[in-house]
Amino acid sequence: MSDLVARTGRLQQRYENGYRLVAGCIPFRYRCLDESHHENSENVVEVLMINSTSGPGLLFPKGGWENDETVEEAAVREAIEEAGVRGDLLDFVGDYNFKSKTHEDEFSPEGLCKAAMFALLVKEELNSWPEQSTRIRSWLTISQAIQNCRHAWMKEALEYGFCKWLAQKRKTTS
Numbered sequence: 001m002s003d004l005v006a007r008t009g010r011l012q013q014r015y016e017n018g019y020r021l022v023a024g025c026i027p028f029r030y031r032c033l034d035e036s037h038h039e040n041s042e043n044v045v046e047v048l049m050i051n052s053t054s055g056p057g058l059l060f061p062k063g064g065w066e067n068d069e070t071v072e073e074a075a076v077r078e079a080i081e082e083a084g085v086r087g088d089l090l091d092f093v094g095d096y097n098f099k100s101k102t103h104e105d106e107f108s109p110e111g112l113c114k115a116a117m118f119a120l121l122v123k124e125e126l127n128s129w130p131e132q133s134t135r136i137r138s139w140l141t142i143s144q145a146i147q148n149c150r151h152a153w154m155k156e157a158l159e160y161g162f163c164k165w166l167a168q169k170r171k172t173t174s
Helices: 071-083 142-148 152-173
Strands: 019-032 043-051 062-064 085-099 112-125 137-141
Touching (some): 019 071, 019 085, 019 152, 043 071, 043 152, 062 071, 071 085, 071 112, 085 152, 112 152, 137 142, 142 152
Parallel strands (some): 019 112
Antiparallel strands (some): 019 043, 019 062
């Protein structure tokens, strides 16, 4: 059982112009393809996805951005609560609008959401985390993640937000 506790409820939830504000991240790591770990060996980027609790397909950790935290703090919190990972929140990779069937409420009756997504370099996978009883973690290559992504907006965040950011990052470090 985890000592950490997931936040629940909507009392502290942020809204803007009829949209529920959401924060999330694309957790990633570099995995060496060459088991010898030579200096020149190639690294592949893998992203961490979690199962959906409401149907098939995989997701990136995300959830409500609350009044007592920054958007970055909310993204880090969701990574811990839903995926059981900690790391370095590196950069913002975009805002993505979507409609939630499960989160229609008085402040967003149509279930409109706006998600701020970030790249999170994973440094630690927790053995115990708040939602571990309902979540399964899966490390996937980017192409596997694109194929298994449940929501179009998350696929867009991966392909056009994260991948574009990663390409820029690689240009500046080479």
